[in-house]
Amino acid sequence: MSDINIDNWWLPFTNVRAFQDNPRIFSRAEGCFLYKQDGSEVLDITAGLWCCNVGHGRREIADAVHKQLMTLDYAPPFQFGTPPGFEFAQRITQHTPADINRVFFTNSGSEAVDTALKIAHLYQHARDKGGKQRFISREQGYHGVNVGGTSMQGLPTNRHGFPVLDRVDFLPGMLDISRNAFSRGSPAHGTEEMAAAFENIVAMRGADSICAVIIEPVSGAGGMVPPPQGYLKKVRELCDKHDILLIFDEVITGFGRTGSAFAATEFDVVPDIMTTAKGINGGTVPMGAVLIKDEIQQAIFDAAPNTLPEFFHGNTYAGAPVAAAAGLAAMDIYEQEGLLTCGSGEKGKYWEDALHSLADLPQVIDIRNYGLLGAVSFDPMELPAKSLGPKIHQRCFDNGLLCRAVGDNMVMSPPLSISHQEIDLFISRFRQSVTEVLGQPS
Ligand code: PMP
Numbered sequence: 001m002s003d004i005n006i007d008n009w010w011l012p013f014t015n016v017r018a019f020q021d022n023p024r025i026f027s028r029a030e031g032c033f034l035y036k037q038d039g040s041e042v043l044d045i046t047a048g049l050w051c052c053n054v055g056h057g058r059r060e061i062a063d064a065v066h067k068q069l070m071t072l073d074y075a076p077p078f079q080f081g082t083p084p085g086f087e088f089a090q091r092i093t094q095h096t097p098a099d100i101n102r103v104f105f106t107n108s109g110s111e112a113v114d115t116a117l118k119i120a121h122l123y124q125h126a127r128d129k130g131g132k133q134r135f136i137s138r139e140q141g142y143h144g145v146n147v148g149g150t151s152m153q154g155l156p157t158n159r160h161g162f163p164v165l166d167r168v169d170f171l172p173g174m175l176d177i178s179r180n181a182f183s184r185g186s187p188a189h190g191t192e193e194m195a196a197a198f199e200n201i202v203a204m205r206g207a208d209s210i211c212a213v214i215i216e217p218v219s220g221a222g223g224m225v226p227p228p229q230g231y232l233k234k235v236r237e238l239c240d241k242h243d244i245l246l247i248f249d250e251v252i253t254g255f256g257r258t259g260s261a262f263a264a265t266e267f268d269v270v271p272d273i274m275t276t277a278k279g280i281n282g283g284t285v286p287m288g289a290v291l292i293k294d295e296i297q298q299a300i301f302d303a304a305p306n307t308l309p310e311f312f313h314g315n316t317y318a319g320a321p322v323a324a325a326a327g328l329a330a331m332d333i334y335e336q337e338g339l340l341t342c343g344s345g346e347k348g349k350y351w352e353d354a355l356h357s358l359a360d361l362p363q364v365i366d367i368r369n370y371g372l373l374g375a376v377s378f379d380p381m382e383l384p385a386k387s388l389g390p391k392i393h394q395r396c397f398d399n400g401l402l403c404r405a406v407g408d409n410m411v412m413s414p415p416l417s418i419s420h421q422e423i424d425l426f427i428s429r430f431r432q433s434v435t436e437v438l439g440q441p442s
Contacts, residue, residue: 024397029056032415032422034402045403045426047415050220050252051283054333055417061284061329068325077105077318084324091331092280092289095261095340097270102292104311105319109251109277110144112288113214116273117148118313120212120245123296126303129243132211135165136201136244139173140222143214143249152214155222169201171215174225190228198238212245212273217263220252223409224368224375232269245296246271251288255279256334256416259344259371266344266371272296282330287323339416343371351414354423358431362438363388374412376430378438388437395437401429 006023010016026042028035032055034042047053054061068084075082089103104119106112117135124132137143141154150158151165154173174190202210217232219225239246253263254276260266264274273296277288304310317323334340342348348371355374356367366377380388389405396403396410404411414426435441 031055031057032418040400042397042400042402043422043425043429045401045412045414045430047279047413048283049278050257050413051278053255053257053279053416054282054330054337054339055415056283058282058329058333060333061282061326064325064329065285065322068322072321074320074322077316077320078314082319082321082324084321084328085319088324088327088331089289089319091328092291095265096274096291097262097264099270099295100264100274100291100293102294102297104290104292105324106277106288106290107286107315107317107323108144108288109249109275110146110149110288111315112251112275112277112290113144113152113249114146114148115313116214116247116249116275116290117152117212119273119290119292119296119300119311120247122300122311123245124211126299129208131208132244134167134169134205134210136169136171136198136210136213138171138215138219140219140225141170141173141214141216141249142219142221143216144251169205171197171201171213173222174219174227187225187228191231191234194231195234195238198235202238202242207242207244210242210244212247213239214247214249216249216251217253217267217269218258218370218373220373220411221406223377223406224370224373224411224413226368226370226373227267232267236269236271245273247273247275250274251277252413256340256343257371257373257413259341259348261340280330281323281327282333284330285320285323285326286317287320287327334416337417342416343373347416347418347420348372350420351423354427355412357427358434360441361431361434362441372414372416372418375406375409376412377409380408392434392437395433396430399429399433399436401426401433403430 139154143149143152248271393405
């Protein structure tokens, strides 16, 4: 039991009453491990919340943050800039597709999403297409918690009871596990269904009313589902056909998660706008960013009067020097250790084989992997749907393993810096935990 007073902090996405009965508190972290208050270790196979990609407690980042705090802790980002902000924006664009070179910093993925929606809208106004106000999202999509992003949510529980825009239509989701059983890489189906639904939406609403499509290249919080072959290219093709912008929400997939720096490169599809956050500075100082095609920014510039800001939008801590300094240090690590592409190399293969070695566990109906992402889906059978995941999650935690339950899917996104030995440790702790909940493999 904790000796900390836990009454005052209302934790996000938490059932506080359940938490009070079972407080789970971390007090230290290093490498791929978090440590509980009693000092016991927990292997962090989720990189925090898909963000601590370079591992916890990196001295290089701590030193850079300290140095920046002592040099220039803060300067207002409205009408003023700082060297680390400019340098970091430039470093990021060295890893984006060729014509995506403009960076608008935010403090989180949610802010990046709402900012991207505003930029898309503004762009349509800038080229006299102000009637294009609708958006297309996807069932099971997750796009953060601000009102714009909440409106784009394809997960009903994340919308329920909240104010949402009604000008959104949804493409079908992709988590149809029974069809994907034990597939490695991409699911076989989904592209034709998506294309038919897309054309239906356009026919129903009219292309002149649709501003942009927002989509996670790999569906993350919806259960970690990679796109079927050709799916994202088809989305791009349909957007071009109907003069609709394409926004990739790369809050999870950005910074090496899929085996390329960004999923846009991995899947060879260039969106008009990308959102990113999480891994941007290794999960240290809050930061996000919108990455924008040159021509989108140029059109907005051209339409704006000379005397006013082109984009009436921004946050106090946008591109804060301390966050940018952390980003520059994280970028050095990403580049020097080859982490941005390790998921498509030997480490990705080791991860894939390790994950698929779990196929004999009871009630496993699908295993998915992409880069250093993974998911094991369970069939609840006797238990009510969605209660098996939390049960396995708790047992993993008790056995020193942090993974994430999304319904009855266990989802993994280890620090990209994870070693083979730590992957083996994950497999043995996961196997032990599932066996304790569901029994031995038959
Ligand atoms: N978009 C996606 C795809 C995400 O996964 C998340 C966070 N899980 C967000 C947006 C929101 O990011 P944040 O939590 O930093 O606001």
